[in-house]
Amino acid sequence: MLGMTSRPPFIQQWQEAAERNNSALCVGLDPEPSRFPAPWTNDSLRLFDFCAAIVDATADLVCAYKPQIAYFAALGAEGQLERLIAHIRKAAPGVPIILDAKRGDIGATAQQYAREAFERFDADALTVSPYMGFDSVEPYLHYPERGLFVLCRTSNPGGADLQTLAIATASAKPSAHLGDELLFERVARLAAFDWNRHGQNGLVAGATNPADIERIRAVAPEAPLLIPGIGAQGGDLAATVRAARGNFLINASRSVLYASGNGRDFADAARREARRLRDAINHEAHAASTARSKP
Numbered sequence: 001m002l003g004m005t006s007r008p009p010f011i012q013q014w015q016e017a018a019e020r021n022n023s024a025l026c027v028g029l030d031p032e033p034s035r036f037p038a039p040w041t042n043d044s045l046r047l048f049d050f051c052a053a054i055v056d057a058t059a060d061l062v063c064a065y066k067p068q069i070a071y072f073a074a075l076g077a078e079g080q081l082e083r084l085i086a087h088i089r090k091a092a093p094g095v096p097i098i099l100d101a102k103r104g105d106i107g108a109t110a111q112q113y114a115r116e117a118f119e120r121f122d123a124d125a126l127t128v129s130p131y132m133g134f135d136s137v138e139p140y141l142h143y144p145e146r147g148l149f150v151l152c153r154t155s156n157p158g159g160a161d162l163q164t165l166a167i168a169t170a171s172a173k174p175s176a177h178l179g180d181e182l183l184f185e186r187v188a189r190l191a192a193f194d195w196n197r198h199g200q201n202g203l204v205a206g207a208t209n210p211a212d213i214e215r216i217r218a219v220a221p222e223a224p225l226l227i228p229g230i231g232a233q234g235g236d237l238a239a240t241v242r243a244a245r246g247n248f249l250i251n252a253s254r255s256v257l258y259a260s261g262n263g264r265d266f267a268d269a270a271r272r273e274a275r276r277l278r279d280a281i282n283h284e285a286h287a288a289s290t291a292r293s294k295p
């Protein structure tokens, strides 16, 4: 079991790592044994070895790592996740760890999830669901140095089932009518302002919906954005970077982890893909900022 150690706040670690590695790339650690190269294929005892090799190959190219807890928990391999987190601290010092668990439950249970993320795993940041409202998010605010990424407009096709519904505005003004605000815009406003007591909150916004990232930016111009959906989910990098206007991390998991197919050179291939993507993000960010500064 890991304990909480004293490190700079998540936001500071992220910004310093981004600057040091000239990178807005977050590599997602979603290890699937069926996709491991031989002789590790289907070996659930190799989650640590596989992910550690990815970390060793990409430590100077990223601004964060995002292990997905389900890939470990499903195999009863939380111990390997603990070892991996300890390894990242040594092999990629100063690179923050975002635990992707998408937690959301009543306050008493959320307290336990917060302990799990920030004490047991000692993560720097956590993904959480806003669906159960403020009291379900409040327990995480007791760890003000840690980051929280609140699901806002997710990258999956079903994200539109609820998140894009038009809702009435909160005020009872006679002029209020359906269509004033979309549900994910309300989430952006709540998470970035009303719930953001210690300035630790960011939003999750999928690269598969760049037009909605623009709408998020209209509501929350400064909020850190965790953007998944590039690579395996087919998100549009140029449109995403244009819409996000800085202060973002772009996550890629499968397209980096399995860049070699399942070849034994997986770590070298992951490094090549991480470098390509980091540079492509930087290229698009430069192009977008040049376009914005034109009269």
Ligand SMILES: O=C(O)c1cc(=O)[nH]c(=O)n1[C@@H]1O[C@H](COP(=O)(O)O)[C@@H](O)[C@H]1O
Residues within 6 Å of the ligand: 028, 030, 068, 100, 102, 127, 153, 154, 155, 156, 204, 205, 206, 228, 229, 230, 231, 232, 233, 251, 252, 253, 254, 255
């Ligand atoms: O919170 C997340 O990280 C997340 C939010 C979202 O809207 N979409 C999404 O894909 N994710 C996660 O981001 C990763 C995306 O993986 P790839 O599609 O392989 O790059 C997975 O770990 C997902 O669980």
